[in-house]
Amino acid sequence: MNKIVESIKSLENGKAILYPTDTVWGLGCDATNEEAVAKIYKIKKREESKSLIVLVSSLNMLKKYVYVPRKAIEIIRKSKKPTTIIYQKPKGIAFNAISKEDNTVAIRIVQDDFCRKLIKRFKKPIISTSANLSGHPTPKSFSEIEQAILNSVDYVVNLHQERVTTKSSTILKIEGNNIVVLRE
Template identity: 30%
Template sequence: MDPVAQAVKVLRSGGLIIYPTETCYGAGADAANQSAVDKLLRYKSRREGRPLSIAVTDQTMASKYIIMNTTAKNLYNKFLPGPLTIVSAGRHKLAKGVESETGTLGVRIPDHPVALALVRRLGRPITATSANVSYKPRPYSIKQLLKQTSKKQQGLIDYIIDAGTLPKRPVSTIVDTTLDDPLVIRQGKINIPPRGGIISKSPEETKKLAQTLCLKYWKDLQTKPLMFLLIGDLGAGKTVFAKGIGAWLKIKQPITSPTFTIEKEYDWVRYGIKGRFLHLDTWRLQHLEEFEALGLKKQLLPKTIMAIEWADRSFDYLLKIARKAKVVILSLQTEGAASPTHRRITFGR
């Protein structure tokens, strides 16, 4: 039996395979089989909310599992097949754990004959996550893979397609298209220039953007504070964005604007990790001394997320104290009476 046929047999039985892709070795499971996906998640260990992307044969197969908007379709037509993962709203037809916590799903059309043959012969998507255990280097050979995995993890692998040492190519680019305007989550081999901004059509979309960014910078948050500097007029959506952070952190208390208290603090526990969320409204602060009195520099610790509304009131000072933090600057603007719920959100001042 040829390797692809044997691998498909394993996939049909709910097994876990290792297979070559155009970037590195991937870990494949039948994305519609819950026990197979659970096995893959045990193999990968720490996923911390990140979705498992899937490999499909074409747009027709993709559309069965995601809602493809015009932005996504344009990216499919221009770049796929190839090392690009396009994130869209999922249709919730796959096993639990494949889609993200917010119901989004990353899709790839592989540009590798083996990967494509696996999906085609199986007749439905397989997972397209890299075969490395979480936070370990991406494997370009089976020898490297086995060296960095434990015996327990190796015991979860049912079949390996060994294509030798793969070329060390860059990772795939990941683009979120759920807000219509493309948002680059990870820049990889395919270079997609960052857009100046996106249009949020509702408060829920603004919250979803906050959650997407929290997940994007989750790894950074483990070793440094994450600071969101929010700029925008009254009613532009700054507090709504903060509510999205609170929702993603599963904070039970209502997130309200701290206009009169200036600062509100919340404890959170996410994926077994404890941290703090500081929400500030600096509208009433007029002088640098007032900012210094808050003691923000001492509070900028790893696992601390800080969202500061009206950050432009002391922008230079905030950037100065946040030199060791991951800083995300967002400008929010209303789109006028013609589109009262729309907000233009740009990255940068």
């Protein structure tokens, strides 16, 4: 519980956190705070033209930020593995977390217990992007995270640091009646 409280303090103050997600170790911040999101891009040395993934705790939270088509609800309910869906016309999300190209945002309802509790208590979505410098390999465990990343974040969640994972989320985009798989 203390890890959630400390994470929330950082998020509320526009800080960047390093935390375990339902996929890989992630860099996160308040997804509604443009300055905090800019800090994530700076830490990753990533262009702001590339959008980021946003995590929410539930379908109800998701519906506050995007219109959720029936097809997306079906996918969410049936999916056994972490699945990120790209939605049209988000509202209330930081401008720099949204794709400038087509006004979309990638959002996942998180499956990890710690993340779900964190987001639910924070009452806002959080950014989730892999904990690596842009162009570098995604770390499979906490021990593979580069020192530059560790030195740049404001708070590191001391949880599941021994866990090794190779999975990223599936990324889908719903275009009319079609589902386009962008990453399996």
